[in-house]
Amino acid sequence: MRGTKDLLEEYWRRGHCRVRSFFSKRDLEDLRAEADCLLEESPERGGARNALLRSETLRNLSASSPLAELASQALGAPARAVKLTVFDKNPAANWKVPFHQDLTITVRERKEVEGFGPWSVKGGVVNVQPPVSVLEALVALRLHLDDTGSDNGALRVIDGSHRLGRLGGLELSELVAASTVEICTAEAGDVLLMSPLLVHASSPAASPTRRRVLHFEYTARNLPGGLDWN
Template sequence: MNLSKEFHEQGFHVVNNVYNKDEISTISNFINNLDTTNPIFRKTNDLFAIRQFIKEFPEIKKLLFNERLKEIIKNIGGEDYFIVKSIYFDKPEKSNWFVSYHQDLTISVDKKIEDENFSNWTNKHNQFAVQPPKEILENIVTVRIHLDDTNEDNGALKVLKKSHLKSICRIDSIEFKKETEVFCNVDSGGIMLMKPLLFHASNKNTNEKNRRVIHIEFSNKELPKNLHWSEFSEIENFTKHNS
């Protein structure tokens, strides 16, 4: 089964060896040298995160978008895909933070509008988020770049295979006995591809090893009524778009 077919049928896929050790070291050093007093950083005992990562630090793009990653995005999405959201996560080695099963149902936009097809608006840290029509969510491709070896002991995502095909639904409607749960173990330098409507979760860290991930979402959909993706950014050598 080819990459694109498996990704769209299963809702996820793991690809290792997207980055070599030198590339991962360069990316890690870039992050380690950032000024963490910036208010966009979220720091707790259980989680370190950088919101709007690529928007705030666009120079990271040349480190992340090597030819291997660009070919994968073209394969599963297309040459007209662009960045719509990015965040850096670090689940520290002693973290007790876990995330229960859920779907990713919101997008980041530049403002709030009145539209019956857009609901559940929030505004946190000067960032508007909203649940769009399911056609927009179904179009998004999520790429999770792993800077560390990640397995079920340090917070690798676990997913319900093919659950993205259920469209938008409540977790209490899921019959877990009938679902296939998979841990998405990823090597350092590998990536996990995921559909936002795939039910996913992560456990607490139990092996005292970090789990650093760069989460990037891509789409090729324009938004209606002068609404724009708040983190719109083009991929070098991809087709040009308006935000």
């Protein structure tokens, strides 16, 4: 594996980087079983939201595994997981996601704080768009439970777009039209570090085999105005 310093420099520069073979095949067997349990219980096709609240196994993994250490190194301070979504692109749930940024966080309850909004509730959990400074203090770690190639829905990203802040609809469209898109392939056990502000998309799989991903979000900061991470 490449040195951590080189990987983090790549992440800061490009808004994403791939850490190969971060988890062993033995670890993955247990994690796939846990992910499948959450997916079976989820009312949503192809995904399970708020998995930190629903799985003690994954909650413990987020806190005590090398994932937390990697996130802390990326953020430059001790980090904790504040959100986990389980994704499963498969023949029955083979969706397209257009280019976007991840602009929403989940909080324990709604409190009117300057710069936070609009608000929504999904699956009984309060969601809100925070100021850009909060998003800049987040890092996503996508743990791949299956191989992810260009033919089964790998992420497509625009390098360096995380440095542009929050983009409006027209700005986003113009950026996509003028940019070269990179495909982020991965093997089972790899981790993809990604800034929430990185412009990214996902195409339907041409060969829709399973593509399970544990999408953790970490931060090293607290929220203002009495807001609490969910």
